[in-house]
Amino acid sequence: MQEFNVDVAILGAGTAGLGAYHQASKTTDSLMLIESGPYGTTCARVGCMPSKLLIAAADAAHEARHAKMFGVHAADVTVDGREVLDRVRRERDRFVSFVVNSVKHIPDNQRLKGQARFLGPNSLRVDGHSVVHAQRIVIATGSRSYIPEMLLPAADRLLVNETLFELPQLPRSVAVFGAGAIGLELGQALSRLGVDVKVFGRSGAVAGIADDEIRVLAGQLFNEEFYLDPDAAVSAVVHAGTGVEVTYVHRSRGELTERFDYILAATGRRPNIDDIDLEKSGLTLDKRGMPDHDSQTMQCGNSHIFLAGDASAEIPLLHEASDEGHIAGINAGRYPDVQPERRRAPLAIVFTSPQIATVGLGLDQIKARCPQGYGVGSVSFENQGRSRVLGKNKGELRVYGEYGTDLFLGAEMFGPAAEHVGHLLAWAVQSRMTVTRMLEMPFYHPVIEEGVRTALRDLNHNLDEGPEITDSCMECGPGA
Structure with a gap:
C-alpha cells in the first residue's frame, strides 16, 4: 500500500478538477489529482461536443430540405446514419485527445488512477493500492445521468x-x-x-x-x-x-x-458524491447526502474541503464548472486564507432551433428583488428584418428591468442566434448597465441584434424612461 502526504488532493480530473489543479499549483507543488475513470471531461466525451456534432449534422439536413424557400431545390436529401455517427465519434475523439494530452503534462507523481473514498477528514483510500493524506481536499467528481x-x-x-x-x-x-x-x-x-x-x-x-x-x-x-x-x-x-x-x-x-x-x-444528472464515503469526511450532510457549501468560495462550511463543478449540484454547465474549479483551487491553495471570488453573470444556452438563452437573474429572483413590480420588454422575430431574410423568423425575446434604477436585470430568448445575443446581454448584466445605456450602444443594419434594440425600447417605455414604440418597421431602415 502506497502512502502519500500532500497539501491538496483533488478528486476528479474533469473540467472543475483540472481548473482546481492548475490554480492550486500556483500556490503549492504538493498536489495529487485522483481520477477514477478515463481522462477527457464529461463535456468532451459525452456532453457538449458530441451533442453539438450531432446537432450540426441535423441542421445541415434540415437546411437542405428547407432551401426551397430561397428558390434552391436540393433533390433527394438522404441521411447516412453510420456516416453521421462516425463523424461524431471521430471529431469527439479529437476533442478528447486535447484534454488527455493536457493531463499528460501533469507530473506522474501528482496523478493517481482509482476510486477515492474518505477514510477520515484528511485521508483518502484510492482503490486498494494507495492512501493519500491531504491537508485540503477538493471534491470535483462530476455527475452521471439520473435514470428514473x-x-x-x-x-x-x-x-x-x-x-x-x-x-x-x-x-x-x-x-x-x-x-x-x-x-x-x-x-x-x-x-x-x-x-x-x-x-x-x-x-x-x-x-x-x-x-x-x-x-x-x-x-x-x-x-x-x-x-x-x-x-x-x-x-x-x-x-x-x-x-x-x-x-x-x-x-x-x-x-x-x-x-x-x-x-x-x-x-x-446526479452528482457523484454517493460513492466516496463522504460521511467519513466530518462534514455535515443534508438528507440528499450533500454538504453545505458557499458558492462564492466553494468551501464546505468552515472546513478544509471544497466542492466544485457538477458535484456541487448547482449549475451543470462547463463554464460554471470551470469557474468553480478555479475558485476551489485558489482557496484550497491559500487555505486558511479563504476569500470569496466574484461569480460571472448567469448565462445558459440550449442549442435547439430556435435556440434558447437565459441571462442574468431568473424570474423568481427578479420577483423577489422587485416586489413592487418590474418592467418587461419584448420583440417577436416573426417580422424582424434579418431573421426574415434568413428564413429564421421564429421566436421571441423578453427583457427585464428594474423600476427606479433603470437597471437591466436579465432576459429569456427563444429565437435565432440566441447563443450570440445571450452573450451580449450577459455582458450587459455583468457590467450593471442600465437600459438607457444599452440603447446608446451601436446597432448595425440589418442584423438580428436590432431585435434586441426593439425589445429594449419596449422595456425602456415600460420603465417610464422612453417613448412608446409607434413604428412597426424600425428595423427595415436606419432605425436611429
Missing part, C-alpha cells in the same frame, strides 16, 4: 447521453424522456436526421424556460417538428425484444401503447 426507476425495464434498449453516440447506426424511433436542454437538443437533432421521435416531459417544463409566454411559444414551435408533451402521462415502459413499448396518454388520441427502438433518458 420507471425506465429501468427498458434494459438494453435504454440510452443515456453517455451511450447514444456509441450506436453504430441511427435508430428508426426513439422515445425521449425529459424535456430539458439535453432531451430537446438530442430529440430535435434525431428527428431532423429522420428518426421518429417523441419527447415526454413532466410538470410542463420546457428547457427550463421560466417566462410563460416564451415557454408556450417554444412548445408550439417544437411540436411543428416532433411530438412534445411537456406534462406527459406515461403509465408503463415494457421491454419488447428488439424494442421497448411505452404506454402513454396522447394529447389528441387518448391512451396509446407505442413501440420504439430505444428510450433515451434525459431526466437530469
Whole structure:
C-alpha cells in the first residue's frame, strides 16, 4: 500500500478538477489529482461536443430540405446514419485527445488512477493500492445521468447521453424522456436526421424556460417538428425484444401503447458524491447526502474541503464548472486564507432551433428583488428584418428591468442566434448597465441584434424612461 502526504488532493480530473489543479499549483507543488475513470471531461466525451456534432449534422439536413424557400431545390436529401455517427465519434475523439494530452503534462507523481473514498477528514483510500493524506481536499467528481426507476425495464434498449453516440447506426424511433436542454437538443437533432421521435416531459417544463409566454411559444414551435408533451402521462415502459413499448396518454388520441427502438433518458444528472464515503469526511450532510457549501468560495462550511463543478449540484454547465474549479483551487491553495471570488453573470444556452438563452437573474429572483413590480420588454422575430431574410423568423425575446434604477436585470430568448445575443446581454448584466445605456450602444443594419434594440425600447417605455414604440418597421431602415 502506497502512502502519500500532500497539501491538496483533488478528486476528479474533469473540467472543475483540472481548473482546481492548475490554480492550486500556483500556490503549492504538493498536489495529487485522483481520477477514477478515463481522462477527457464529461463535456468532451459525452456532453457538449458530441451533442453539438450531432446537432450540426441535423441542421445541415434540415437546411437542405428547407432551401426551397430561397428558390434552391436540393433533390433527394438522404441521411447516412453510420456516416453521421462516425463523424461524431471521430471529431469527439479529437476533442478528447486535447484534454488527455493536457493531463499528460501533469507530473506522474501528482496523478493517481482509482476510486477515492474518505477514510477520515484528511485521508483518502484510492482503490486498494494507495492512501493519500491531504491537508485540503477538493471534491470535483462530476455527475452521471439520473435514470428514473420507471425506465429501468427498458434494459438494453435504454440510452443515456453517455451511450447514444456509441450506436453504430441511427435508430428508426426513439422515445425521449425529459424535456430539458439535453432531451430537446438530442430529440430535435434525431428527428431532423429522420428518426421518429417523441419527447415526454413532466410538470410542463420546457428547457427550463421560466417566462410563460416564451415557454408556450417554444412548445408550439417544437411540436411543428416532433411530438412534445411537456406534462406527459406515461403509465408503463415494457421491454419488447428488439424494442421497448411505452404506454402513454396522447394529447389528441387518448391512451396509446407505442413501440420504439430505444428510450433515451434525459431526466437530469446526479452528482457523484454517493460513492466516496463522504460521511467519513466530518462534514455535515443534508438528507440528499450533500454538504453545505458557499458558492462564492466553494468551501464546505468552515472546513478544509471544497466542492466544485457538477458535484456541487448547482449549475451543470462547463463554464460554471470551470469557474468553480478555479475558485476551489485558489482557496484550497491559500487555505486558511479563504476569500470569496466574484461569480460571472448567469448565462445558459440550449442549442435547439430556435435556440434558447437565459441571462442574468431568473424570474423568481427578479420577483423577489422587485416586489413592487418590474418592467418587461419584448420583440417577436416573426417580422424582424434579418431573421426574415434568413428564413429564421421564429421566436421571441423578453427583457427585464428594474423600476427606479433603470437597471437591466436579465432576459429569456427563444429565437435565432440566441447563443450570440445571450452573450451580449450577459455582458450587459455583468457590467450593471442600465437600459438607457444599452440603447446608446451601436446597432448595425440589418442584423438580428436590432431585435434586441426593439425589445429594449419596449422595456425602456415600460420603465417610464422612453417613448412608446409607434413604428412597426424600425428595423427595415436606419432605425436611429
